[in-house]
Amino acid sequence: MYDRILVVCTGNICRSPVAEFLLRDALVRAGRQPQVASAGVGALVGDPAHETAVAMMSARGVDLAPHRARQADVSICRNADLVLVMESHHREALTDIDPTVRGKTFLLGHWGKFEIPDPYRRSQAVWDEAVGLIDRGVADWVRRL
Numbered sequence: 001m002y003d004r005i006l007v008v009c010t011g012n013i014c015r016s017p018v019a020e021f022l023l024r025d026a027l028v029r030a031g032r033q034p035q036v037a038s039a040g041v042g043a044l045v046g047d048p049a050h051e052t053a054v055a056m057m058s059a060r061g062v063d064l065a066p067h068r069a070r071q072a073d074v075s076i077c078r079n080a081d082l083v084l085v086m087e088s089h090h091r092e093a094l095t096d097i098d099p100t101v102r103g104k105t106f107l108l109g110h111w112g113k114f115e116i117p118d119p120y121r122r123s124q125a126v127w128d129e130a131v132g133l134i135d136r137g138v139a140d141w142v143r144r145l
Helices: 015-029 051-058 074-079 088-097 099-104 124-144
Strands: 004-009 035-040 082-085 105-107
Touching (some): 004 074, 082 088, 088 099
16 A cells, blocks of 8 residues: 655656645545655755646645645655656656665656656646646556555
């Protein structure tokens, strides 16, 4: 059983906070009481979620205001039962931080065999695509957890 899940992207202000909050919400609705957290491999430590992410999630009734970016480290990685990343290079970066994390690290898009592009400083269309893929990845994992 995966009760402690870590979601990772680059800066921990766009994709991973969105996935963290959506995954936690979906698992709670499925009757689980998970610990879902997020971090970045190059985190903008202490920064809030990006304003576009905040606005997009607010429109869905999800409040990202409490989020603050944090850097992935050995302690955070080892505390997780499952680590979900947005792109393959995040797995490699985490392995550099803590080699023991490799066997429990998967793409959020693992089941659909896709990566989630970084929407940072990009158009609304890229944000829409990224959030749509996050939704898809979250739904796929919730069905299997």
